[in-house]
Amino acid sequence: MSDTPTLPATSREWHLLSRPVGWPKPEDFALVEAALPQPAEGQVLVRNEYLSVDPYMRGRMSAAKSYAAPYELNQPMPGGAVGRVVVSNTEGIAPGDHVLHFGGWREYAAVDAAQAVKVDPEAAPLSAYLGVLGMTGLTAYAGLLRTASFKEGDAVFVSGAAGAVGSQVGQIARLKGASRVIGSAGSDEKVKLLVDEYGFDAAFNYKNGPVSEQLRAAAPDGIDVYFDNVGGDHLEAAIGSLNQGGRIAVCGMISVYNNTEPAPGPRNLARLIQTRGRIEGFLVGDHYDLQPQFVREVGPWVREGRLKYRETVVEGVENTLEAFLGVLRGDNTGKMIVKLG
Secondary structure, three states: OOOOOOOOOEEEEEEEOOOOOOOOOHHHEEEEEEEOOOOOOOEEEEEEEEEEOOOHHHHHOOOOOOOOOOOOEOOEOOEOEEEEEEEEOOOOOOOOOEEEEOEOOEOEEEEEHHHOEEEOOOOOOHHHHHOOOOHHHHHHHHHHHHHOOOOOOOEEEEOOOOEHHHHHHHHHHHHOOOOEEEEEEOOHHHHHHHHHOOOOOEEEEHHHOOHHHHHHHHOOOOEEEEEEOOOHHHHHHHHHHEEEEEEEEEOOOHHHOOOOOOOOOOOOOOHHHHHOOEEEEOOHHHHHHHHHHHHHHHHHHHHOOOOOOOEEEEEOHHHHHHHHHHHHHOOOOEEEEEEOO
16 A cells, blocks of 8 residues: 655654643643654554544543543643545555544544544535534433433423533524523623524523623523533522423533632532432443434434535644633634644
């Protein structure tokens, strides 16, 4: 399987130099020029075209025990990516094929063929496989339908609703017959997007007043499902508005990721006794059995324009860290994507 004569001798990749305390700082990272990786037998060499940066990556920068191994210091950081195969040492994947894989935060990656999934750039834009049709979309689908046990007629509240996952949760709920869909976001522009483009019934800017008061005004009859991307005051507000038998699916708690002290817990947990409410955390990795069903159902919605999505695109591998920090700040509308030249 032939090599390509135009391959460079080196590739740029992001390394974690030290474990951030509080908000990550630029000096915790370095963009390193390293020798071009050589694919072993059973591997492919991929020239990445799009990288994903996601909130969960902040947790992997810590050494604390979690659901995934922490990033290693002074090594390239992994993350979702899609790119073109330039060298193949395996059957079934040829140079020129596009694959989805986990060798992100770098220009070139040598990837085990078993960990590379071929994707069709004719069926959807390549960046969509990192978001609306990828892990992001499946997170929304599995969290809403399986973890939160959504059923037709439920009133649904989504925090971080203009983000990549939240925007899909609200739209899937609407398409599957929610009685009311409410979202919170961090700017008036994002609130307008939720209502005008994504079809939410109501939305509010959490910076404009207490979340509990704004949620009660937006959902006067209470909520049956809360999809949590934020935690903190949003979780407490959702518990306060939860109807009998309500369900809370905890996907993320971005409001506390950079805290150096433990955040105070919701002060109204006892209300779960009255409502017989349920709070359950989930990880998308536990629900990959839903992937075929997800693609069958959501793929046509995307193609038909019934499920809309936004991407915030930052160009250049050198700007990957700034794009990641932007996710933590909430700068993105929809999925944050890094496009490589």
